[in-house]
Amino acid sequence: MGFRLTGILALVAAFLGLLILLWDGDEDTTRARLEQARRAFRFDPARVDRLFIEAGDLAIECRREGRQWHLVRPIAARADPVAIERLLGALQELPRGDILLPPRRADDAYAPYGLDAPRARISIIEGSTTNRILIGRRTPLGDGVYVRQSEHAGLARLDSSLLDLLPASADVLRDRSLLSGVPAAIERLDIRGPAGYIQLARDDQGGWRMFLPFTARADSAALAALIEKLLACSAVQFIQDAARDLSPYGLDSRSAVIAVINTDSGDGSQMLSFGDPLPGDPALVYARLQGENTIYAVPLEVRQALLVRPDDLRDRHIPGLDPDSIQSVRAEEGEAVLEFQRGSNGLWQIVAPVSLAAETDAIEQLLRSWTDVRIASFETDPPPDAPPFTRTLRILPRDSMAAPVVLRLGAQPADSAAARIAIEGESSIAIATPALLLDFPLEPLHYRSREILSIPADDIAGLRIVSGAQTVQAGRDPANGQWTPDAPWIDGLLAALSPLRAESLLSAEDAARFDAGFDAPFLT
Structure with missing residues (x-):
C-alpha cells in the first residue's frame, strides 16, 4: 500500500511540474506576442540587408555587405553603421497606434490620408522579405501621421515622431570616420610634411622606434596620443564627391601633410592627406582618404598635431633604468669597477671588485634615484672638442630575452649638472640631467651591508x-638552555650581537689618515 501511495504522489508531482513548465513556456510565448503586437512594424534589425528611403526628391539606398553598410544611392560611399542601426532600431520600437478600418473601395480611397501619393516610402528588406512602409500626411491635430504597409489594406495612425526619423539628406547616414583600427593594432606610422619625412614602427617588444630621419627610440606615450588623435579624426563636412583636381584644396602641393598607418589586422595600409584651411572656416582643413575621391573638411588641430619635429617624438627616458627590471649593474671608470646583482631571494650582492653582501636599501635607493634622469636634448653632431666618455654602465635586465643596456658617460662642459650619454644602438648623443649616472661613487663600501654580525x-x-687581564667564560647547558654561571647581562649582550650593525664603514685608506690610529680593543 505504501509503495502504491508513493508512486501516485510521484506521478502527481511530475504532472504538476509539467503543467508549470507548460504554463511558463506559454507565458513567455504570450509575452513575446504582446511585445510584438505593440510594435507598429515587424522586422529584425539584425537581419536587414537593404534599406530604401524615398522622400520627395531624396532617394537613399543602403546595402549591407558582411558587417559593413554602404551607401549605393545617391552616391557610392561608406555608410555609418551606428546611424543605420539607430534608425532601424527606432523604427522597430515605434508603438502601434490606432488601426483604421480599410477605406471604402474606390480609386482615391487613400487620398484623404495622403497615401495616394505618400510623402515618404521606406523599404526594409530581409533576404527575400520586403516590408514597404508608406507615410502620408499628418493627422488633423498634428500629433500623428497616417501610415500604411503596402501589403495591407488597412492603415494606422502613428506618432509624428516617425517623421523625425527620416534623414534630411544622405549625409546623415554617411560614415564620418576616416581611419579604422585601434591604437594597439597600429604597427607603423609614416608622416610626410613640409619639413620632411618621419618613419616610425614597433619593435619586437611592442615599443616604438624611429627609423627616419634617424634611428632612435620613440616616445610611446606621445605616439599613442598622436595615433588616437588620428583615429578619432572624423569628417565635419562633405565638401566634394568625385573630385578629380586636388589642387584647389592644397592636397597635391608640398604644403600637404600626409599620414600613413599600417595595422596588423585586416585594415592594411591607410593614407590620409591634409590640405589647406577652408576659406570660410580656418579651423577646418581639406582632407582626402586614399582610394576615395571625396574631399572632407576635418579639424585643423589634427593637421597641426602631425607637424612635429622628429626630436619631439623621441623617448626622453634612459633605457634600462626601471629598478624592478634590473638584474645586475656593472660600472667601470678607469681601473675602478663596481658590480652588484640581484640574488634569487631578491637581495643584492656586490660581486666586484670584491664579493660582499650588499645593503639592499642603499642599492634600491641608488636605482630609484636614476629614474629621475631625463634626456634634455640630443647631439647629432658632437663638437670636435667634446670631452671623452670616462664611465661605462652595463645594465642586465631580469628578462632573459631582453638585451643588455650599455651606456657610456662623460661630462658636459656647458653644464656641470648634466652628463653626455652614448646609448648603444642609437646614433645621437643624449644630454641628460641630473648627472647621477656619472656621479655616483664606485667605492663598494658605500653599498656594503652594515650588518657585521x-x-x-x-x-x-x-x-x-x-x-x-680579566677573562670571563660562560657556557649553555644543551639540555635546558641555562647559562653557567647565570649572569643577568648575558641576554642583553646576545641581543646586541644579533644583529650587530655598523653606523658607517671606513676603507683602509680612510682609516690610515687618522694620525692617532685606533685605540687598543677594550673588549674582545
Whole structure:
C-alpha cells in the first residue's frame, strides 16, 4: 500500500511540474506576442540587408555587405553603421497606434490620408522579405501621421515622431570616420610634411622606434596620443564627391601633410592627406582618404598635431633604468669597477671588485634615484672638442630575452649638472640631467651591508669575554638552555650581537689618515 501511495504522489508531482513548465513556456510565448503586437512594424534589425528611403526628391539606398553598410544611392560611399542601426532600431520600437478600418473601395480611397501619393516610402528588406512602409500626411491635430504597409489594406495612425526619423539628406547616414583600427593594432606610422619625412614602427617588444630621419627610440606615450588623435579624426563636412583636381584644396602641393598607418589586422595600409584651411572656416582643413575621391573638411588641430619635429617624438627616458627590471649593474671608470646583482631571494650582492653582501636599501635607493634622469636634448653632431666618455654602465635586465643596456658617460662642459650619454644602438648623443649616472661613487663600501654580525641567540653555546687581564667564560647547558654561571647581562649582550650593525664603514685608506690610529680593543 505504501509503495502504491508513493508512486501516485510521484506521478502527481511530475504532472504538476509539467503543467508549470507548460504554463511558463506559454507565458513567455504570450509575452513575446504582446511585445510584438505593440510594435507598429515587424522586422529584425539584425537581419536587414537593404534599406530604401524615398522622400520627395531624396532617394537613399543602403546595402549591407558582411558587417559593413554602404551607401549605393545617391552616391557610392561608406555608410555609418551606428546611424543605420539607430534608425532601424527606432523604427522597430515605434508603438502601434490606432488601426483604421480599410477605406471604402474606390480609386482615391487613400487620398484623404495622403497615401495616394505618400510623402515618404521606406523599404526594409530581409533576404527575400520586403516590408514597404508608406507615410502620408499628418493627422488633423498634428500629433500623428497616417501610415500604411503596402501589403495591407488597412492603415494606422502613428506618432509624428516617425517623421523625425527620416534623414534630411544622405549625409546623415554617411560614415564620418576616416581611419579604422585601434591604437594597439597600429604597427607603423609614416608622416610626410613640409619639413620632411618621419618613419616610425614597433619593435619586437611592442615599443616604438624611429627609423627616419634617424634611428632612435620613440616616445610611446606621445605616439599613442598622436595615433588616437588620428583615429578619432572624423569628417565635419562633405565638401566634394568625385573630385578629380586636388589642387584647389592644397592636397597635391608640398604644403600637404600626409599620414600613413599600417595595422596588423585586416585594415592594411591607410593614407590620409591634409590640405589647406577652408576659406570660410580656418579651423577646418581639406582632407582626402586614399582610394576615395571625396574631399572632407576635418579639424585643423589634427593637421597641426602631425607637424612635429622628429626630436619631439623621441623617448626622453634612459633605457634600462626601471629598478624592478634590473638584474645586475656593472660600472667601470678607469681601473675602478663596481658590480652588484640581484640574488634569487631578491637581495643584492656586490660581486666586484670584491664579493660582499650588499645593503639592499642603499642599492634600491641608488636605482630609484636614476629614474629621475631625463634626456634634455640630443647631439647629432658632437663638437670636435667634446670631452671623452670616462664611465661605462652595463645594465642586465631580469628578462632573459631582453638585451643588455650599455651606456657610456662623460661630462658636459656647458653644464656641470648634466652628463653626455652614448646609448648603444642609437646614433645621437643624449644630454641628460641630473648627472647621477656619472656621479655616483664606485667605492663598494658605500653599498656594503652594515650588518657585521648576526648569530641567532639560541645557536650560541658558549661565551669567552676578555677585557684587559680579566677573562670571563660562560657556557649553555644543551639540555635546558641555562647559562653557567647565570649572569643577568648575558641576554642583553646576545641581543646586541644579533644583529650587530655598523653606523658607517671606513676603507683602509680612510682609516690610515687618522694620525692617532685606533685605540687598543677594550673588549674582545
